[in-house]
Amino acid sequence: MExxxxxxxxxxxxxxxxxxxxxxxxxxxxxxxxxxxxxxxxKNINSDKYIIxxxxxxxxxxxxxxxxxxxxxxxxxxSKTLGLYEKGTKRRTIDSLKAFNLDKYIxxxxxxxxxxxxxxxxxxxxxxxxxxxxxxxLPYDFPWQFLYxxxxxxxxxxxxxxxxxxxxxxxxxxxxxLNEYEKVIEWKKISGLVISHPVNxxxxxxxxxxxxxxxxxxxxxxxxxxxxxxKLESIDDWIGGAYxxxxxxxVRKLPYFKKKxxxxxxxxxxxxxxxxxxxxxxxxxTFTNDKDINFDKNQFLVNLNLDVNKPTVxxxxxxxxxxxxxxxxxxxxDYVDWTRKTIDIIKNISNCNWIIKPHPxxxxxxSKTKIADFLGxxxxxxxxxxxxxxxxxxxxxxxxxxxxxHGSAGVEYPAQGKPAIISRETHFSKWGFVNCGLTYDQYxxxxxxxxxxxxxxxxxxxxxxxYIATSICNASNISEDxxxxxxxxxxxxxxxxxxxxxxxxxxxxxxxxxxxxWLNSNIQSYNFFKSINYDSWGIx
Numbered sequence: 001m002e003x004x005x006x007x008x009x010x011x012x013x014x015x016x017x018x019x020x021x022x023x024x025x026x027x028x029x030x031x032x033x034x035x036x037x038x039x040x041x042x043k044n045i046n047s048d049k050y051i052i053x054x055x056x057x058x059x060x061x062x063x064x065x066x067x068x069x070x071x072x073x074x075x076x077x078x079s080k081t082l083g084l085y086e087k088g089t090k091r092r093t094i095d096s097l098k099a100f101n102l103d104k105y106i107x108x109x110x111x112x113x114x115x116x117x118x119x120x121x122x123x124x125x126x127x128x129x130x131x132x133x134x135x136x137x138l139p140y141d142f143p144w145q146f147l148y149x150x151x152x153x154x155x156x157x158x159x160x161x162x163x164x165x166x167x168x169x170x171x172x173x174x175x176x177x178l179n180e181y182e183k184v185i186e187w188k189k190i191s192g193l194v195i196s197h198p199v200n201x202x203x204x205x206x207x208x209x210x211x212x213x214x215x216x217x218x219x220x221x222x223x224x225x226x227x228x229x230x231k232l233e234s235i236d237d238w239i240g241g242a243y244x245x246x247x248x249x250x251v252r253k254l255p256y257f258k259k260k261x262x263x264x265x266x267x268x269x270x271x272x273x274x275x276x277x278x279x280x281x282x283x284x285x286t287f288t289n290d291k292d293i294n295f296d297k298n299q300f301l302v303n304l305n306l307d308v309n310k311p312t313v314x315x316x317x318x319x320x321x322x323x324x325x326x327x328x329x330x331x332x333x334d335y336v337d338w339t340r341k342t343i344d345i346i347k348n349i350s351n352c353n354w355i356i357k358p359h360p361x362x363x364x365x366x367s368k369t370k371i372a373d374f375l376g377x378x379x380x381x382x383x384x385x386x387x388x389x390x391x392x393x394x395x396x397x398x399x400x401x402x403x404x405x406h407g408s409a410g411v412e413y414p415a416q417g418k419p420a421i422i423s424r425e426t427h428f429s430k431w432g433f434v435n436c437g438l439t440y441d442q443y444x445x446x447x448x449x450x451x452x453x454x455x456x457x458x459x460x461x462x463x464x465x466x467y468i469a470t471s472i473c474n475a476s477n478i479s480e481d482x483x484x485x486x487x488x489x490x491x492x493x494x495x496x497x498x499x500x501x502x503x504x505x506x507x508x509x510x511x512x513x514x515x516x517x518w519l520n521s522n523i524q525s526y527n528f529f530k531s532i533n534y535d536s537w538g539i540x
Contacts, residue, residue, distance in 0.1 A: 023491040027092060030060065030497035034067045035099035037501055041071035041512065042081075049191040050104060051077050055085035055097040056203060057196040060493035061484055063096050064500070065220055065227050066194065068508055070100070072515045073218060079191040082106060086202065108184050110176035112169070120171035133160070133333070138171070140178050140212070143239060145325035146204040147174055152334065153200055158320030158369035159336040170201075177205035187213050194218045198232070198242035199323045211235050225483040226474040227511065229518075229526035237524070241327045245427045246470040246528045251463075254532060259466060262475055262531065266465030269473040270415055274393065295394050301353065304384050311450055312353040314386070314399040315342055316409050319359040320369040327406055330424040331440045338405045338423065339374055341440070345447050347380045352450050355398070357386035401450060408472065410434045414456040415464035421446050421453075428467050433460035475531040476514075477538070482507035510538050 051074055053066060074081055080103040085094055087109040098105070123136055133144045151160055151170045160167065193210050197203045198219050207217050217232040219242050230245070232238050251259070298308045306312070318324060318335035325334070332338040339356075346354045358371040375385055395402070402413045406424040413420045414433040422429060423437045433456050437443025446453065456464070469475045482504050485493060501508070514537060518529040530537070 020491040023494045024092070026494040026497070027060075027096070027491075030494050031063075031096050031099035033498045033501050034063050034096070035101060037508070038067040038070055038100050043071070043075050045074065045078055045080055047079055048189060049077070049079040050082040050189055051079040051191055052082050052084050052185075052193045052195075053097070053100070053102065054193070054195050054203075054206070055083060055089060055093055056206075058090070058093040058096070059196075059487050059490065060497055061222065061487050062196050062220075063099075064484075064497060065222070067100070068227070068511055069194065069218075069220055069229065069515060072512050072519070073192065073194060076516070076519045077191045080104065082190075084108065084185075084206075086110075106184055108177075108180050110173075110180040112172045112176050116172045116175050116179070117168070119175060120168040123171055124168050139175050140209070142174065142178065142205070142208055143235070145239070145329070146199065146208070147171065148334070149199060149323040149325050150174070150201050150204060152321040153323065156321050156368055159334050173201055174205060177201055178209065181206055181209050185209075187215070190215050192216045192218060194220050196221055198230075198238060199326060207232070207238060208235070211238055222484055222487060223471070223527050224473055225485070226478070226527060226530075227484065229515075231524045231526075233524075239328065241427055243326070243427070244471040244527050245525045246467055246531075247523065247525075248431050248463075250523070250528075250532065251466055251470070258532065258534075259462070261534065262469040263462050263465045265473065265475040265531075265534075266415065266467070266469035270412060270465070270468055273412075295397060297397055300390065300394070300398060304353075304355075304387070305381060306353040306355075306384065307382070310351060310353050310382070311400040312355065312398055313346075313401045313403060313450060314355045314357050314395060315339075315346075316357050316402060316404045316407060317359055317362075317371055318405050318407060319361050322361075324405070328425045330438070331443075332405075332423070335405060336369065336374075339371070342403070342447070343374060343378065343383070345444050346383060347378060349448060349450075350380070350382055352382065354380075354383045355386050356383065357392075357395070360392065401453060403447075411464050411467050411472075415461055415468060417455055417461060419453045419455050427471070431463050431467055433464040433467075470528045470531040471525075474527055475534040477534060479504075479507055482511075513540055 053070060070081065081100070083097045083100065083102045083105045085097055085105070085107060087107050119139070123138070133148045136144050136147070138144065138147060147170070148160060151167065152158065154170065190210065192215060193206065195203055195207065195217060196219070198207055210217055211232060211234060219230040219232065222228055223244055228244060230242055232242055301308045301312065317339050320335050332341055356371055356375060362370065371385060375383070396413065396416055396418060399413070399418060401419045401421070402409050403421045404410050406422050406426045410420045410422040410426070411428055411434070419435065421435045421437055421443070423443045425436070425438055428434065429436045435446055435453060437446045485496070514530055515526065517533070517536070518526045521529055523529045
């Protein structure tokens with residue numbers, strides 16, 4: 001079977017090469033202009049310290065963002081530059097990294113040998129089920145959840161079977177990366193890391209070791225169309241969620257006119273998302289701009305044999321393999337565990353209509369985990385699956401309340417006046433617009449008393465809009481020319497790089513000035529800093 005999979009993957013890679021040729025032929029020219037931009041801004045620094053830039057992920061806008069942020073962070077840390085890549089990385093990826101002409105380059109070559117395999121197997125001798133990942137004593141005290149989530153993503157599954165024969169191989173892979181980074185990197189000379197992702201084997205192991213040694217991490221990526229950076233200074237920062245983190249206490253102290261401005265930005269952005277004009281969700285067709293104006297909620301419920309007189313709750317499942325534990329630990333292991341526990345509670349609650357809605361990206365991850373797998377044996381007539389033919393645009397019309405593990409629905413629907421329940425501590429759980437079932441008993445109590453949950457008031461809705469404005473989008477007055485297209489377009493972005501840079505020199509200067517201000521602040525999330533200082537964009 002593994003041989004067949006390998007063969008299929010080779011065919012797919014060949015197909016991708018042919019498909020992307022017309023885009024990749026622009027890459028060499030794009031590399032030159034990206035490298036030129038980087039070097040034009042880079043100061044000559046005399047230091048024995050280095051900041052690491054990685055080539056562990058290859059995307060046109062990754063290199064573009066690095067050419068903008070790289071000189072700023074190198075100057076801030078007063079460090080030389082070091083590129084890191086893995087043996088076997090495609091030559092064109094290395095060419096992009098070397099276009100920056102960094103001071104030094106390191107190649108890593110993690111290997112799994114018999115000693116590592118034995119060490120990995122020994123860790124699993126007493127493994128009973130997936131919960132035992134909580135108790136795994138991993139080398140270097142590596143956090144279990146980042147191993148667990150890396151396996152989910154690698155296999156594109158929703159939960160780990162304790163009998164799965166490849167578990168020990170993945171543990172061995174983790175150990176090989178940890179050992180390699182410890183051996184190859186001279187950590188005493190490292191002042192910081194700029195990295196594209198905080199998760200999966202090759203990234204998480206590098207981040208963990210750096211943070212364990214007190215070395216800061218800068219996670220450089222994007223929030224929809226804007227550059228985002230998240231500074232991590234400790235293991236707790238990383239485990240607590242390495243994404244945008246708007247600070248409620250900072251927002252609370254903002255002057256009224258700024259709060260009002262941010263509310264309007266958040267509301268406008270959410271409206272555009274719902275009409276499929278903005279947002280990463282538009283890529284998977286979550287919303288469309290052709291909403292049925294004649295949609296009738298009662299008829300929808302009747303078609304599903306649900307009671308029109310009962311409150312309707314929509315349970316929104318997570319994207320099964322998409323790193324469910326990149327937040328503080330909770331009372332469930334993964335999205336599958338959460339879904340099963342949720343269904344186990346609601347199957348005995350007959351005073352509500354329960355509609356289980358799969359994540360819009362579920363179709364992208366094959367057939368290994370599907371919401372249908374968990375509903376087949378449910379005999380409760382008031383629990384149904386969301387009909388495929390009904391657009392997500394109508395969810396706000398249908399739901400009297402929404403439930404999510406910790407997804408953005410916990411922000412977006414309260415902003416629209418719909419009560420929501422989340423079941424994990426998040427960056428927005430303390431903002432006051434969402435109901436938090438942070439223990440199993442709290443969560444079950446919410447579900448058993450749906451009728452007692454109040455709608456968010458106007459103040460709560462305003463807070464939700466501000467959260468949207470400072471996390472999911474950006475409030476700065478940024479030129480339309482300077483919006484970054486979605487990274488999911490991949491190699492299709494190469495042809496536009498040169499023109500993007502040529503028409504945006506002024507905007508790039510604005511961005512770099514804002515980055516400098518952020519680095520000298522005490523705020524961890526750059527996108528949040530940029531949003532609350534929206535009136536500083538373009539000011540030196």
